[in-house]
Amino acid sequence: MENLITVVVDAMGGDNAPHEIIKGAVEAVKEKQNLKVLLVGQKEVVEKELSAYDYPKERIEVIHASEVIETGEPPVAAIKGKKDSSIVVGMKLVRKGEADAFVSAGSSGAILVGGTTIVGRIKGIERAPLAPMIPTKNGASLLIDCGANVDARSSHLVQFARMGSIYMEHVVGVKNPRVGIVNIGVEEEKGNALVKETYPLLKECKDINFIGSIEAREIPSGVADVIVTEAFVGNVILKLYEGVGATLISKVKEGMMTTLRSKIGALLVKPALKSTLKSFDSSQYGGAPLLGLRGLVVKCHGSSKANEVKNSIIQCISFKEQDISEKIRENITVAVKKTEEEQ
Template structure:
């Protein structure tokens, strides 16, 4: 298994990215192609004593910056590490691609360089999220502000195949994110999507997943348009950050509370691990002809290693074969 990585994407690039790559070589037995400025990569490897065994370098002169227009990634002359990495993936130089860089650019680049599977309307972001009763996939979590009901139906099929193949969940429960459980809830898009999902025999549609229940793993696959999905993702993250920040403050407030921490350290540690989205890697770009993973922008070495593991599984578990089989026969008439 050979994974191509964007060595210059994310807040902690290139050092943490390369450390994560070295961890992945050691722990997962994969090979890595690190894309980016060759001299900079060599320098980072040497000065941080990173084990370079299993890591080869593919040179790319530029870096895709967060403020760059995502659409510029399409241009032939774009020599950013992200664009070069996606071209290497397209050309079969590796099995999957991982970047912690700009999500927008990765979606555009994936769609126009790697290309979508025939019949699939939209490239979607499937974020694997920690839930109270196990992880779930939230999809689309931000690629498509405007969606049709048919696109949401495809998200459901894609998410089901991913959760079954990669996370081993048999017959994953699909829920439509919504403001209530009843069938007629939400905007016309949601009423239409409900009707379509109900009539899709290859998925296990369980109805609306009310936003309040989503953190309790109301469904294994939660589908939504990209605007709503991103609002859910970010409200979830923000609320968790605010609450856990307060809990931390309480424990560090004084001597007695610091002592108290000792008594619940293991419980809190286990809980933190359960809720740590870094454990699950990143978000899978779905609908492309090859596996692309978006790692969190703030990824450290461990998070990036987990994203590489996710990319390897995405490839190994033949998710894309499953998507092609189920969706390539669909007409493209209402895109």
């Protein structure tokens, strides 16, 4: 088939591997006709799981990888040492151009290290940010960067803003996405050294729709489509989102169970409440892309179920169809050239 998009899926990564991963892959190829999945993992295990499903055989292929990288392993040592792991074998397929994207629910650290060292950065990109979608009141925003490379420089943040903008516009479909930088106040003179240095640089970028500083309080109400921050703060935002959400939902449940009256009310409220809160569930948005690489790498939650895996695989299709890596390369090349001319 022409224009078949090939996605490598790490069958061994994540708390629910291989069962939910393989289920998600099967659902994805059934839903999208132009998709081919390469399932990387221990052949015997993967094939046994697969045999339970009815699926288009020519669009799922199993690639053997004898080793598995565990979540707790030091990432650099794992990537260097386990050459026959599903992550290393899978990423090499992307590197060689035999696949367009790599999806894994495995070790974040190993995926970040592998992304940079195996798949490799686009020329001119200084750092590859991890950019999950976080739910907001009426939609979702891209939070960039939540990776493991902390202590960023202002030039990194400017590239994050550009890449995030391209991703939101062409993959998610938000026209002229609003880009904000996380700060502790909205005034231009506020912030730490990094934010103060980055703010004027973002203001000068004519190719993005920079709306200025945003306070963390405003993030959940959806004031910006692309939320730029360095990875330490991004990581805190991402995890606190989950933590406050989980605690509040458990408080709501606890509140509903305190009296007989409230228990009856809870039964009536439950179905409607469930569907509203689903829109605030980050697994709806698939995995987080690692941007700025020569191919797409997507990191799913470690706890991913089939639905998130399926969504993550499907998002790779738009990424490839819209040729995002090429758009990022062009954009960065132009920006680098412009800076050189100015100097």
